[in-house]
Amino acid sequence: MSHITTAPSLVRGLIAAQFPQWADLPVEAVDASGTANAIYRLGADKSVRLPRTEGGAADVATEHRWLPRLAPHLPFPVPVPLAQGAPGEGFPRAWSVCSWLEGANPRPGDGSSTSELLAADLAEFVRALRRIDPADAPPAYRSEALASRDAETREALAALDGVLDAKAVAAAWEEALAAPAFTDRPVWVHGDLQPGNVLVADGRLTAVIDFDCLGLADPAVDLIAAWYLLTAGARETFRTAVGADEATWARGRGWALSIALMELAHYRRTNPVMAGIAAHVIDEVLAAGRGNRRG
Numbered sequence: 001m002s003h004i005t006t007a008p009s010l011v012r013g014l015i016a017a018q019f020p021q022w023a024d025l026p027v028e029a030v031d032a033s034g035t036a037n038a039i040y041r042l043g044a045d046k047s048v049r050l051p052r053t054e055g056g057a058a059d060v061a062t063e064h065r066w067l068p069r070l071a072p073h074l075p076f077p078v079p080v081p082l083a084q085g086a087p088g089e090g091f092p093r094a095w096s097v098c099s100w101l102e103g104a105n106p107r108p109g110d111g112s113s114t115s116e117l118l119a120a121d122l123a124e125f126v127r128a129l130r131r132i133d134p135a136d137a138p139p140a141y142r143s144e145a146l147a148s149r150d151a152e153t154r155e156a157l158a159a160l161d162g163v164l165d166a167k168a169v170a171a172a173w174e175e176a177l178a179a180p181a182f183t184d185r186p187v188w189v190h191g192d193l194q195p196g197n198v199l200v201a202d203g204r205l206t207a208v209i210d211f212d213c214l215g216l217a218d219p220a221v222d223l224i225a226a227w228y229l230l231t232a233g234a235r236e237t238f239r240t241a242v243g244a245d246e247a248t249w250a251r252g253r254g255w256a257l258s259i260a261l262m263e264l265a266h267y268r269r270t271n272p273v274m275a276g277i278a279a280h281v282i283d284e285v286l287a288a289g290r291g292n293r294r295g
Contacts, residue, residue, distance in 0.1 A: 004091070006038040006050050013089040015042065019097065022046070035267075035274065036212050046082060047100045050091060057093035059212040060084060062138060064096065067211060070188070073132050075124050077101050077207040103199025103206035106229060108280035115203035119234040122193070123241030125208060126222045130187040140191045140215030146254050147177055153258040156265040163268070164279075168286050169261070176254025180247040186216035193225035195277055220244075223252025224259060227284045228277070235288075257285045 008027040016023040025043035036056045040048040051057040064081040071078050079098035087093055106112040157169055190197070191213025199207040223244060226235045239249060264278035 004052070006040075006091070008040065010090060011040045011042070011048050011050070014085055014091060014095065015048070015097075017089050018085050019083055022097070035271065036210065041100060042097065045100050047079070047098050048095065049098060050095045051093050054093065056212060057095075059214075060094040060096050062214065063211050066137070066214060070129070070132060073128060074208075075128050076121065076205055078211065079207075079209055101199055101207035101209060103201050106195050106198065106200050108195065108277050109231065112200045112203050113229060113231045114234050116234050116237040117204050118200060119230055119238035120241050121205035122198075122225050122229065123238050125205065126190075126193075126219075126225070126242055129190060129222070130219055132188050134186065134188060134216050137188060138215045139186075140189050140217035140221065141213035142189075142191050142221050142255070142259075143186065143215060143217040145181060146179075146218070146220070146251050146258070147181065149258045150177065153261055156258075156261040159265040160261065160268075163264075164282060165286065169257070169282065172285055173254065173257055176250055176257065179250035179254070182218035182220065182248075182251065187219050188215070189217045189219065189222045190214060191217065191221055193222055194228040196274075198225075198229065218248075218251060220248045220251035221255055223249065224256040226252060227256040227260075227281050227288075231284065232288070253285055253288070256281055260285075 008029055011027045012023075015025070015027070022042060025046070027048070028041045030039040030041055030047070035052060037049040037051055040050070042048050051060065061084070063079075064084050067078055067081055071080065079101060081096055081098050083097040085095040085097065112118050153173060157166060157173070160166070190208060190211060192210065193208070197208065197210040198205060199209060223242070226238050230238055244252065260278040260281035264275055264282065267274040267278065
């Protein structure tokens with residue numbers, strides 16, 4: 001599908017046509033590296049999310065249904081859906097207006113990545129999400145078994161030949177595949193706990209955003225936060241606080257590696273921020289393998 005260009009003028013037109021009560025509020029583009037949505041700030045306390053893909057548009061209804069139900073059970077703020085927009089005014093997909101949440105996206109290796117307080121906050125969020133009743137919940141975007149990603153992961157690794165240490169990466173991937181498979185009841189997961197989807201301030205978690213991957217899955221999926229958001233010391237704090245056993249931790253490491261390999265292969269020439277994050281994650285996984293095997 002052809003790329004859809006968005007701009008503040010488009011957002012103003014959508015708001016004026018569908019939610020005229022907010023037509024006088026200023027609209028400001030938000031600089032974000034994420035690929036699922038174009039984000040705009042609407043006034044002081046609202047955000048507008050325009051999905052970049054058809055899949056993202058399908059997630060609008062999911063978020064509007066489930067986030068209000070999940071939010072009361074979560075220890076940190078998540079976006080509150082305020083209005084669901086329809087296609088129109090030059091934009092062909094469903095879209096949404098949500099509450100604006102304060103904080104900044106962390107950057108790989110910055111001060112927040114060493115924060116044991118952030119590690120504890122992330123664990124608290126993940127554990128709270130897991131405890132929520134899974135009745136009638138949809139499967140997560142990443143609800144498949146880790147082993148089912150083998151072919152795609154190796155394909156991404158082959159595409160990165162010469163870019164990274166293929167032998168070390170393959171060994172790390174095979175180690176993750178050797179972990180016992182998940183056979184218990186799936187739990188609620190955010191599904192994509194990486195820098196673009198969390199907000200931090202002063203080394204603490206302030207909010208979790210972008211629930212496009214939300215649903216039921218292996219709890220190991222949310223352990224990707226350990227490598228996407230934390231470095232070695234804080235990672236151990238997270239592991240202890242979240243209560244991950246050896247098998248779940250190994251699968252979590254595998255999920256982080258598989259996702260990062262696919263992101264690096266896909267974004268290496270088109271999205272330097274996403275590619276940089278992915279390369280950092282791969283380095284963290286390999287460094288953990290060279291050091292303490294618990295990492």
